[in-house]
Amino acid sequence: MTARKAKLADIGDIALGLPEVEEGTSWGRPAYVVRKKSFVHFREPRPDAVDPDTGERMDDVIIVTVADQDDKEALVASDGPWFTTPHFDGYNAVLVRERDLGKLTRRELEEVITDAWAARAPKRLVAKFFDEA
Template sequence: MTFDDVRALALAWPEVEDGTSYGTSALKVRKKMLARLKEDGDSLVLPGVPPDERDMLVQSRPRLFYFTDHYRDYPIVLLRLSQARRADVEPLLRRQWRALASKKALAAEGLG
């Protein structure tokens, strides 16, 4: 996948918009970060992943998921886009969207 693939996926959901974060392309929901491209150009920064789940993802699929010391104390996992498929990205992205979207947007998607 590429960030453009992630962008196309997420922009189909209500309230998602293009933006920037720390000088890189980002996707936001109501001005809060849904995901962003890491400075290396191949990694997606995915918030909303608790440390215990992140550890499980990293242990089970280390070529795809990882984190750095910088993110150790945050509920974030890093994903290598060049190794990813839509099925790897969409569930994590969708969960974060649900956490950020308004009740109206969730209802429009049949989730409210």
């Protein structure tokens, strides 16, 4: 049995399934937030993320929070679609393009989004969620 590939709609389904998550905005762009802190953010095209094939700014970049630099380095070094740019040096987040979500399984995406939520949500809320899971 093959695991289902992740889709764009999975991001909202997963994020909104976590405690106290709302759809919101961050820097004027769509985001998923927990207690006013974004953990998944749809990024505007920027000069630091250029498509190597077209030379155009990437217009489908998603920012996903990570707990720390070790998690960031592990995801970027993995075989997955995660990447970073110099703009994000020292910032606890990884990037992924919408077009590359299918390189992940839904389960892999769920794990990364849940970890992102846990990195931004209050510690008591995170503990309660994982105790009940």
